[in-house]
Amino acid sequence: MTEKIIQMLRDRGCKITPQRRAIIQVLASFDKFPTAQEILDHIHQKDPDVGLDTVYRNLNLLISMGVINQISVPGKDLKVFELAHDKHHHHLVCLGCGEANCLNYCPIDDSEIQKSAGPGFKIVGHSLEIYGYCPKCRAAAR
Incomplete structure (x- = not known):
C-alpha cells in the first residue's frame, strides 16, 4: 500500500x-x-534528527493531497491520523479515551447534501465523525 501512495504523490508532482x-x-x-507524537516516536527509532514540526508540516501536506485523513477528538485537543483508504468511510470517536474506529460505510445521501447546500455550491467531498462513548468508557463511568 505504501508504494501505491508514494506513486500517487509522484504522479501529483510531490517530491518524496x-x-x-x-x-x-x-x-x-x-x-x-496514531497521534503526531506517536508517529514521531516511531520515526525516531531510525532517525532521531526528525522534529515534531517536520512531522506536522508533512502531515498537513499529505492531508491537503488527500493521502492522509485527520480525525479530531473534541475536548482533548487531540488529532489522530490514518492513511486514506480507497473506500470512502467515516469514524466513530470516543469522547472518553479518544479511540477512533472506522464506520465502513457512508450513511450520508449525497443528493440530500447537495439539496441542502443549494445549486450554487459544488460539493467535492465530505467527512463525518460520530462522537460518543465506547463500552470501556461507559463501564468506567458507572
Whole structure:
C-alpha cells in the first residue's frame, strides 16, 4: 500500500522526501490511528534528527493531497491520523479515551447534501465523525 501512495504523490508532482516516506510507512504499520507524537516516536527509532514540526508540516501536506485523513477528538485537543483508504468511510470517536474506529460505510445521501447546500455550491467531498462513548468508557463511568 505504501508504494501505491508514494506513486500517487509522484504522479501529483510531490517530491518524496525521507520524512514523507517514513510518515507513510509508520501510518501503514499502525493498527489504530496514531497521534503526531506517536508517529514521531516511531520515526525516531531510525532517525532521531526528525522534529515534531517536520512531522506536522508533512502531515498537513499529505492531508491537503488527500493521502492522509485527520480525525479530531473534541475536548482533548487531540488529532489522530490514518492513511486514506480507497473506500470512502467515516469514524466513530470516543469522547472518553479518544479511540477512533472506522464506520465502513457512508450513511450520508449525497443528493440530500447537495439539496441542502443549494445549486450554487459544488460539493467535492465530505467527512463525518460520530462522537460518543465506547463500552470501556461507559463501564468506567458507572
